[in-house]
Amino acid sequence: MPVYEPWDAKRGAEIIAEHTLLEGATLVILHALQEAFGYVPEPAIPMIASALNLSRAEVHGVFTFYHDFRHKPAGRHVLKLCRAEACQAAGGDALAARAEAKLGVKIGNTTADERVTLEPIYCLGLCATAPSAMLDGRVVGRLDEARIDALVAEAQR
């Protein structure tokens, strides 16, 4: 399970300052903030804007364009199920429905106890060992009912 720091403006400013000299630094900074805090806290947006001499709207626009960036923390564990064609061909739809039923949430949501965030991912590049998934950065292929059940159980711990 990844461990994140609580939001702290001073720490946020340090992270931003580390990258401001890079060409086209916005995405790099957003990634770095999310890596530290688990999401991109709202107060960071104007701080990035001011550091890069951009408008708040521009930074907000970048932040909201990309699927990866979160505006609030995810559950303790993030389970991403590949929902693209190769995994569909290998029975991924039924396994995704099974995971949704076990967790009691639809894909794209977090369980009420905030333990598990279930997300779609469009291709992990594990298409010859489909269906595949990623639990907190660990990849798993050749999923079947037993394996998806084990993954869900692990995520719920």
Added chain:
Amino acid sequence: MNLRIFIPRDAGAIAVGADEVALALQQAAAKRGAAVEIVRTGSRGLYWLEPMLEVSTAKGRLAFGPVPPADVASVLEAMLTDGPHALRLGLTEEIPWLKRQTRLTFARCGIIDPRSVDDYRAHDGYKGLERALTLTSDAILADVTTSGLRGRGGAGFPTGIKWKTVAQTGADQKYIVCNADEGDSGTFADRMIMEGDPFVVIEGMTIAGVAVGATKGYIYIRSEYPHAIEAMNAAIAAAKRAGYLGSSIGGSKHRFDLEVRVGAGAYVCGEETSLLESLEGRRGIVRAKPPLPAHKGLFGKPTVINNVLSFAAIPFILAGGAKAYADFGMGRSRGTMPIQLAGNIKHGGLFEIAFGITLGELVDDIGGGTFTGRPVRAVQVGGPLGAYFPRALFDTPFDYEAFAARDGLIGHGGIVVFDDSVDMAKQARFAMEFCAIESCGKCTPCRIGSTRGVETIDKIRSGERVAENLAVVEDLCNTMKFGSLCALGGFTPYPVMSALKHFREDFGPAPTRLQAAE
């Protein structure tokens, strides 16, 4: 003497237990008191055999697979005693699936340690750059042109012409950008080569820098590929230490620096102008062309932007192989293509071969049909924007023009196999839905057309005025195809229209069934 055992660190192998196997092997060797050196390589690309272990012998590498952790001790015993084992596959190079390939780009993948410049050099690495450093820019460009290499990302534009345009454009700064935003489902060749032989990508980009006079390069890797990001970063650091990146590459007067940038989950950023926007730190909104990136690319400067596989093909070509490369292939598709067999397939993996092999050979002979054992009904070639082909078109040769002539595309070379349980109307709906999710929103046909497409296909599937709604889908597809700025909106009609054309019976309640019900 230490026994050298090779275990892939490729994400596809890790996903099926390669790390657990490596750990079990260490423990088994310690328990038995055997002196074993474990080398973590890339994957050979025979994924149904992963985790595949290889051991160095006097005759060559001997393979075992697929090895579950529970069998590691007995496999080790067979390796130490050269004894029999149920998982023993014989010499790796003699495995027919591998022997039948022509591995030019993937020559080293699965063989070398992807963290070691020395190992790369010991297997003919950096020969292309060393020769390029003795040549003029024109001579390098001539080699690339002679090879007939076309962009492996999918568009198939001649690489030599692209590079020449950048070389001839004057500017104080030029860039080399590697498109490693491999978002197409069914494709994983970029991931494999970055994880298994990252130096070949670095070498290809460096040669491009020397050829066009660029001193800075970026590799834009999707965030879904953490193992590839780690491998490329490690390789860049190693190449720097060895003097192959930095202020005087290979002891020459040329400077070339390389940096990895990570995407953030936007499929459209695989489109080159959207990728450039993203690299500049903006929303991945597609740019109108012209100007071409070769004239005004990254930060408005002349930029060579190519796919990972295009750059990875370059070292072989520059090491004196331009003519040899061009001798492979058919028609205007020269050289080899790393084809990826995926989805519901018995023998899935990476199959590099000269252009010209037929779709049927790839799916039936090499892929062995489906792993569910049911008949193959459809294959999607070229990712989410590629057409679905029925068995009737399995005689199509793998070639840019031959696929285009049959309303399809080879794209990045991925083939996803479906068995007869597939619902093609559902697949057509998914194509529209995916386009709606991933559209950058700049042009109306893509942004609105995809959403209307989902709604209309839903109506068809529920039997609502099927004939009229099919006409609407066709009309939408035409608008998207001819009115979109980039391939996302422009090519989404391929899977939709091919599903409609070849699998019409899946759309709406079948008329015969309706009659029976009445």
